[in-house]
Amino acid sequence: NFAGVTYYDGQGFMVRKSLKVNSALELNGASVCTQTGTTTELNLADFFRANNMKYEVIAFGSADETVKAYEAGRCDVFTTDVSQLYAEKLKLTNPNDHVILPEIISKEPLGPLVRHGDDQWFDVAKWTLYAMLNAEELGVSSRNVDEALKSNQPEIRRLLGVEGNFGEQLGLTKDWVVRIVRQVGNSGEVLERNVGTSSKLGISRGINRLWTKGGIQYAPPVR
Numbered sequence: 001n002f003a004g005v006t007y008y009d010g011q012g013f014m015v016r017k018s019l020k021v022n023s024a025l026e027l028n029g030a031s032v033c034t035q036t037g038t039t040t041e042l043n044l045a046d047f048f049r050a051n052n053m054k055y056e057v058i059a060f061g062s063a064d065e066t067v068k069a070y071e072a073g074r075c076d077v078f079t080t081d082v083s084q085l086y087a088e089k090l091k092l093t094n095p096n097d098h099v100i101l102p103e104i105i106s107k108e109p110l111g112p113l114v115r116h117g118d119d120q121w122f123d124v125a126k127w128t129l130y131a132m133l134n135a136e137e138l139g140v141s142s143r144n145v146d147e148a149l150k151s152n153q154p155e156i157r158r159l160l161g162v163e164g165n166f167g168e169q170l171g172l173t174k175d176w177v178v179r180i181v182r183q184v185g186n187s188g189e190v191l192e193r194n195v196g197t198s199s200k201l202g203i204s205r206g207i208n209r210l211w212t213k214g215g216i217q218y219a220p221p222v223r
Contacts, residue, residue, distance in 0.1 A: 003125035010104035012082040024103035028053040033075035130219035135186035
């Protein structure tokens, strides 16, 4: 069972800057490296067909083979999930010679997976994600969580276990959210540290922003 979506990803394209391509809609006739037997390959076919473009697929059995072939110049384009494109770009000999195009052609929600039937652990994983999202929305971070314990705001008091017994209903301590935020931060801090613009990957948060900031991420309240 998936316990929720921690990151909304999608399939994209990387090309050499020397191709002078600014959009995936300019890829008519391109050769594209991809991994065989994946939805990536199927999405690729759908995109080119929908836009009446021709392409040559060059498929490989593993992600490593696909990247090596792209860097060796065996194809014009490398396609996979955008987060992976950013990661693979860093490994290239000259990362600055390549660009990730703006189009995203699929929906690839990512999140924690829990074994079917382990309902208690599923609840813990799900509400951990929700708690971190709520913490960000309420302005509670690793930097101010101790001060937030003194807040008079009901939502913050319930989230941090000052009021209510939500944590105990999950089989956890009352301060379970406090412990999470102290150790790793809220959802925004975690994303920024690992994949955000201040990380090595440097990915813009985009639709993974909170719903209050123009994104699609939100969680039910802890109560």
